[in-house]
Amino acid sequence: MKLSGGDLLMRALKDEGVKFIFGYPGGAALHIYDSIFKQKACEHILVRHEQGATHAADGYSRATGKPGVALVTSGPGATNAITGLATAYMDSIPLVVISGQVQSHLIGTDSFQETDMIGISRPIVKHSFIVQNTQDIPRIIQEAFHIATTGRPGPVVIDIPKDKTDPSKLYEYKRAKEISLRSYQPRVLPHPGQIKKACKKILSAERPVIYAGGGVILGNAHKELIALNKILKAPVTNTLMGLGAYPAKDKYFMGMLGMHGTYQANMAMHNADLIIAIGARFDDRITNTPSMFAPDAKIVHIDVDPASISKIINADIPIVGQVKESLLALIKEIKRSKIKIDSEALDNWNMQISQWRAKHGLDHDLYLSKIKPSMIAPQVVVQELYHATQGNAFITSDVGQHQMFVAQYYHFNKPRRWINSGGLGTMGFGLPAAMGVKLAFPKQEVVCVTGEGSIQMCIQELSTCLQYNLPIKIININNEALGMVRQWQDMNYGGRHSASTYSDSLPDFVKLAQSYGHVGMKVTKQSQLKKTLDKAFAMKDRLVFIDVYVDPNEHVYPMLVSPNGSMKDMWIKKNTKA
């Protein structure tokens, strides 16, 4: 049977196993939308802004490990998708974003709703395609999914001029058995010689640290990471993107590292004699000043992307390969090796870390404190949330203080449960991302922890949540200010709160949630917090927006001292450096 371009597209998406398309129609995409109407395999989720479509597809992907799909029209539809593409690109999330384009003969003529999507998105995509022949659509879709999901994953754009989906022009559907591109062959297996060298180094280390990032989650290698450390018994830290890659409850887990990492994790990094970096990229929120980074440490760096290795910090033993395959090879080599781990040195090292933890570690029992302050501490909100959900929820977040408080105080024991924009730091990510997660896991608890700043950047998606009955829970940590901006202004700008407050003009979030057809709740006292959370989580089939007023003067600590600081230089609390 011969199919139109739009039908070829839908058939190809079906054959890729796509369940959801997040999108928004418009002129250049109308042929495609007609094809969507005629099929049942993929459900289309109509968002309220294209940014929401890309974030929802992104959240779906982060939670499931499958590629997310978004569909937008040309011009403003395409440009609105840019923030979501950049967000996915920075965190290596596999997305396929399909954009309608004006008809081929109009390209380059400044026609209505024309924009050069390929050009605009070029620096923030892994790859992009423009459809020149309708019959290429199935091949392009196959290649796009292959590229998005293999190697270091990332978003791929497919730009389709309207005439290429003309319903009157029909073509045969052909699907290749496998995809092979001569110009794209990502390395899977690590070099055995490098694995041998790494093994020797690891087994003879006295103060090793495992520094594991989002690559462990993207590469589905958390089990291998746990297996490795069953043998090594080394302290482990996760990056913001890596939380959940190693279980937070494990005794060797030190918490997150970096800018707002725990005291013990940052001290361990600084004092280590060996750092085993696994699927992490030494970004500036981790290393602080690179020239002052971990002065005594040798670096073993495992990454699927050779360009991530020795980009910021020189690796002594680089290992290019999939994280899973690399860890399996490493475990095998370690088991075979005759070198004995120096367990006395390692015990001393783990003891040292316990001492650091005891000295300046985070207090995870703030919520139990008998002395109730007049205002709720935001950390307490996260601790209560953790207990209300027994640590089992999918948590999405936006960007700022609330994001850091979740990273610090919600203990993630499983991968893909913590969904946030780490690299780009995109406010507005949390709510649409939660929609994608909830669609993938309708029976699981999905919570968006946000702030009154971030939530207003994609608040319109409350309407989408009603249309598709997505009963997520939104915890709005409301400090009536752009908290992280305010914190920096407190610390570095003499407390001059330039353009970071708006307490007189905030909406009534309870009424706002209600007007979108949802349940709104407001909490101003700590004594109401637990009760309100329990009540909200008992409402299984409703979206509940919980507006929690917190202390606006609270800061996120620890905080690395910068510029010109190393990882051991931290603010531990207000006016106190470690």
Added chain:
Amino acid sequence: MKRIISILIENKPGALARVVGLFHQRGYNIETLNVGPVFDGSYSRMSVTTRGSENDVEQITKQINKIIDVIKVSDLTEGDHHEYEFIMIKFRQSEKIQKILKGLNGKIHEKNKDVMVMSAWGPSGDIEIAIKAIGKANLFEIARSGSIGLHEGEKVLKI
């Protein structure tokens, strides 16, 4: 240090822009650029000259390699190599310019009362020296191919 990076890239629309854009994105400069299809025409060979430390160039080549349309990348300056540049110059009849270009395999393409067009080629260092020596007097215009090069000996950059 000056580097010549040779790139084999799929001959597809937009492929060149991906490479050129990457230099800007990553904060590096392109000094010269040459590109043209080779063999069956399904792919092109690019030659890009840039300046940077060994670390810079390692990072550039790794990043270029990540571009999906790029098939192979090699830093020619890492080893022994041949490297040449071709130029064309239009000038007002000048013994001086003619003499300089003659020393660089110069060839006359057009010669009349007012205007003379010549081409020349040689190692890009010599070309640079020649261009400086020519100066501005009597010079109308100048076009440069940018450096192109090949590895010495048996080493080849080929699919």
